[in-house]
Amino acid sequence: MKTMKDIARLAGVSQSTVSRVLSGSAGVSPARKAKVMEWVRKLDFEPNFSAQTLAAKRSLLIGVVVPDLMNPYFAEILAHIEKHAARNGYNVIISNSAGDQKREREIIKSLKARQVDGILIGLSSPEAPLLEELKEQKVRTVIFSQEYDGIDCVGVSHKKGGALVAKHFLAEGIERFAFFGPAKDDKYLGFRETLIGAGIQKDKIEVIGNEDWWLTMLDRGLKSAIEYLSSVNTDLKLGVFSVNDPFALGIVHAAQELNLKVPEEVAVVGFDDTFVCLNVRPTLSSVSQPIEEIGRLAVEMLLKRIDESESNSKENHILLEPKLIRRETS
Amino acid sequence: MKTMKDIARLAGVSQSTVSRVLSGSAGVSPARKAKVMEWVRKLDFEPNFSAQTLAAKRSLLIGVVVPDLMNPYFAEILAHIEKHAARNGYNVIISNSAGDQKREREIIKSLKARQVDGILIGLSSPEAPLLEELKEQKVRTVIFSQEYDGIDCVGVSHKKGGALVAKHFLAEGIERFAFFGPAKDDKYLGFRETLIGAGIQKDKIEVIGNEDWWLTMLDRGLKSAIEYLSSVNTDLKLGVFSVNDPFALGIVHAAQELNLKVPEEVAVVGFDDTFVCLNVRPTLSSVSQPIEEIGRLAVEMLLKRIDESESNSKENHILLEPKLIRRETS
DNA sequence: TTGAAAGCGCTACCAC
DNA sequence: GTGGTAGCGCTTTCAA
Numbered sequence: 001m002k003t004m005k006d007i008a009r010l011a012g013v014s015q016s017t018v019s020r021v022l023s024g025s026a027g028v029s030p031a032r033k034a035k036v037m038e039w040v041r042k043l044d045f046e047p048n049f050s051a052q053t054l055a056a057k058r059s060l061l062i063g064v065v066v067p068d069l070m071n072p073y074f075a076e077i078l079a080h081i082e083k084h085a086a087r088n089g090y091n092v093i094i095s096n097s098a099g100d101q102k103r104e105r106e107i108i109k110s111l112k113a114r115q116v117d118g119i120l121i122g123l124s125s126p127e128a129p130l131l132e133e134l135k136e137q138k139v140r141t142v143i144f145s146q147e148y149d150g151i152d153c154v155g156v157s158h159k160k161g162g163a164l165v166a167k168h169f170l171a172e173g174i175e176r177f178a179f180f181g182p183a184k185d186d187k188y189l190g191f192r193e194t195l196i197g198a199g200i201q202k203d204k205i206e207v208i209g210n211e212d213w214w215l216t217m218l219d220r221g222l223k224s225a226i227e228y229l230s231s232v233n234t235d236l237k238l239g240v241f242s243v244n245d246p247f248a249l250g251i252v253h254a255a256q257e258l259n260l261k262v263p264e265e266v267a268v269v270g271f272d273d274t275f276v277c278l279n280v281r282p283t284l285s286s287v288s289q290p291i292e293e294i295g296r297l298a299v300e301m302l303l304k305r306i307d308e309s310e311s312n313s314k315e316n317h318i319l320l321e322p323k324l325i326r327r328e329t330s
Numbered sequence: 331m332k333t334m335k336d337i338a339r340l341a342g343v344s345q346s347t348v349s350r351v352l353s354g355s356a357g358v359s360p361a362r363k364a365k366v367m368e369w370v371r372k373l374d375f376e377p378n379f380s381a382q383t384l385a386a387k388r389s390l391l392i393g394v395v396v397p398d399l400m401n402p403y404f405a406e407i408l409a410h411i412e413k414h415a416a417r418n419g420y421n422v423i424i425s426n427s428a429g430d431q432k433r434e435r436e437i438i439k440s441l442k443a444r445q446v447d448g449i450l451i452g453l454s455s456p457e458a459p460l461l462e463e464l465k466e467q468k469v470r471t472v473i474f475s476q477e478y479d480g481i482d483c484v485g486v487s488h489k490k491g492g493a494l495v496a497k498h499f500l501a502e503g504i505e506r507f508a509f510f511g512p513a514k515d516d517k518y519l520g521f522r523e524t525l526i527g528a529g530i531q532k533d534k535i536e537v538i539g540n541e542d543w544w545l546t547m548l549d550r551g552l553k554s555a556i557e558y559l560s561s562v563n564t565d566l567k568l569g570v571f572s573v574n575d576p577f578a579l580g581i582v583h584a585a586q587e588l589n590l591k592v593p594e595e596v597a598v599v600g601f602d603d604t605f606v607c608l609n610v611r612p613t614l615s616s617v618s619q620p621i622e623e624i625g626r627l628a629v630e631m632l633l634k635r636i637d638e639s640e641s642n643s644k645e646n647h648i649l650l651e652p653k654l655i656r657r658e659t660s
Numbered sequence: 661t662t663g664a665a666a667g668c669g670c671t672a673c674c675a676c
Numbered sequence: 677g678t679g680g681t682a683g684c685g686c687t688t689t690c691a692a
Contacts, residue, residue, distance in 0.1 A: 003685055014663045019687060027661060046443040050389065051685035053380040054668045061423075069409035070605070072402070079399035082426050091444065093391075094424045096412050113376040114421065249609050275400070279579050281611040333669055344679040349671060357677055381669035384684045 002043050011035045053115050060090050063111035067099040067124035072274040080295025099124045118302040125182045140305045144298045154297045154318040161287040161322035162190030165269045169239035170198050176236040178206045181243025191241055225254035238266045245270040267330040282328030290320055332373050341365045383445050390420050393441035397429040397454035402604035410625025429454045448632040455512045470635045474628045484627045484648040491617040491652035492520030495599045499569035500528050506566040508536045511573025521571055555584035568596045575600040597660040612658030620650055
């Protein structure tokens with residue numbers, strides 16, 4: 001491995017000069033600059049990032065934490081994050097939390113030890129204690145899955161998304177409802193609120209997979225979907241709203257397996273509008289989040305924070321509009 | 331940020347002792363060890379990775395390079411790689427090459443500058459020059475997508491996979507064939523070889539999306555699939571073999587759009603057997619790679635290389651058996 | 661405009 | 677067992 005010292009010796013200048021040339025800081029004569037660059041090219045030199053990080057306290061590294069890499073939503077957003085990060089000279093460390101808070105803490109701790117310049121985090125459900133910690137520790141953080149007071153975030157309003165689905169189901173004349181996912185999710189709050197506001201009785205709204213929903217998720221929800229659908233009374237048309245697309249797919253398949261007609265007997269709407277929605281038959285209705293935009297904005301927000309030396313300014317919240325994309329399952 | 335110096339001062343020992351305790355190296359009295367650990371816990375101390383990397387020349391970081399994060403195959407394998415890496419105390423830097431060789435070079439260069447302990451790389455098509463470079467540079471590397479002389483690798487034999495599909499098509503009495511993907515792909519070689527061995531005329535075998543197949547990939551192949559299927563003579567039943575699953579899906583949808591019956595008029599087989607195969611209707615036939623195993627083995631292989639101080643030993647090639655999973659599209 | 665030199669936080673060697 | 681100390685490769689004052 002070559003070092004700046006080598007370049008300096010070969011180019012006949014001091015190491016400081018090499019550093020100045022490479023960092024693009026002003027105050028180097030064109031002649032010396034050219035000489036340095038010549039050797040940099042000749043040796044295909046690249047400065048050691050660890051040394052740079054140690055000395056400059058800036059790693060050009062961002063950490064991304066997601067609860068489930070297999071969920072196409074997170075895979076897609078990771079792809080966009082990586083693209084924009086790379087474009088700005090940043091590398092991305094990816095960590096999968098599997099929706100486990102303990103693991104999330106460990107990850108964040110280790111990312112800090114790596115001196116990452118910032119963290120982008122997607123949560124699968126609201127986790128106040130963790131976010132509270134994140135706020136205390138002064139790591140620059142942007143959440144791309146939900147809102148939280150005192151932390152930068154970007155995303156759609158899940159509550160509004162839930163409300164959209166409720167309105168849609170009501171307009172279709174549906175009278176029984178189920179939500180697949182954690183009851184504390186904002187999506188469910190918006191869903192339920194709207195239904196109750198429209199005069200629906202509470203006993204017509206059910207939550208499935210509440211506590212252990214994450215475990216249920218891991219096999220894509222098929223099993224618990226079958227369990228639920230086979231136990232439910234189907235004399236009333238059922239409207240099922242799912243916390244995400246893979247899980248919604250599980251419901252559709254469960255319905256098919258039980259010979260229930262979709263959407264005539266069971267209407268299904270997912271969340272995220274990932275590309276799988278179009279890749280399945282029947283095509284899946286879903287609440288759309290502008291994934292690419294969210295990924296881009298999250299990176300931009302974080303880099304802006306990194307640039308401003310003082311972390312004085314108030315947090316930024318960017319809320320985009322969710323949209324219900326109606327397809328064949330609802 | 332606290333440092334080892336702080337811990338040392340508080341615990342009343344030298345910095346060397348703190349270092350020894352934290353690295354678990356022998357030769358520290360239990361009493362002092364306990365005292366150090368007490369302060370480590372109290373301050374929630376975590377050593378600075380950059381400093382460690384710089385001093386020990388070991389980053390506990392591995393780089394993963396994939397051509398397309400949106401392809402479920404790579405998303406899945408990344409998930410497994412991350413899991414096993416984390417289990418062994420490694421973090422993962424993920425980079426998306428978009429199938430571009432220039433970008434791949436840049437990525438590798440920057441990963442080396444980051445002092446990664448090793449690189450796992452998945453390629454979308456054979457790229458001899460790049461791999462040759464990789465061999466020259468002594469970065470520990472494992473390929474998880476294909477075989478290459480002189481570099482460790484793990485995966486299924488794509489050639490065998492292609493042969494399996496050819497045999498299957500022949501057994502179904504199919505007489506016209508197409509391969510969607512780059513002609514230089516081993517999958518195609520095995521496919522074509524087997525067909526020709528069985529007496530099929532060369533003009534009955536076509537390659538679609540050869541040169542610009544990657545671009546085609548990016549919108550999941552639907553457009554060029556429609557283009558191809560609408561131009562082809564359909565009086566003979568067609569067997570289409572695709573380089574991966576998303577692309578195969580494009581063909582199925584194109585066929586549906588053109589009112590061609592799948593699999594009666596057009597049989598389709600994908601590659602990788604990602605979970606989308608089961609999530610679509612008709613369910614997609616595909617050549618299966620044991621994704622989880624490949625991810626695990628790739629990490630294990632790399633860590634073994636890292637452990638052996640000398641990089642003397644010959645390369646390892648692990649070839650797993652591909653399997654044709656027949657479903658509704660063939 | 662340039663170079664010398666003092667760190668950044670840690671590891672590892674050497675001496676006690 | 678333990679502590680002192682010389683780097684690891686870079687950035688960034690400070691003087692010249």
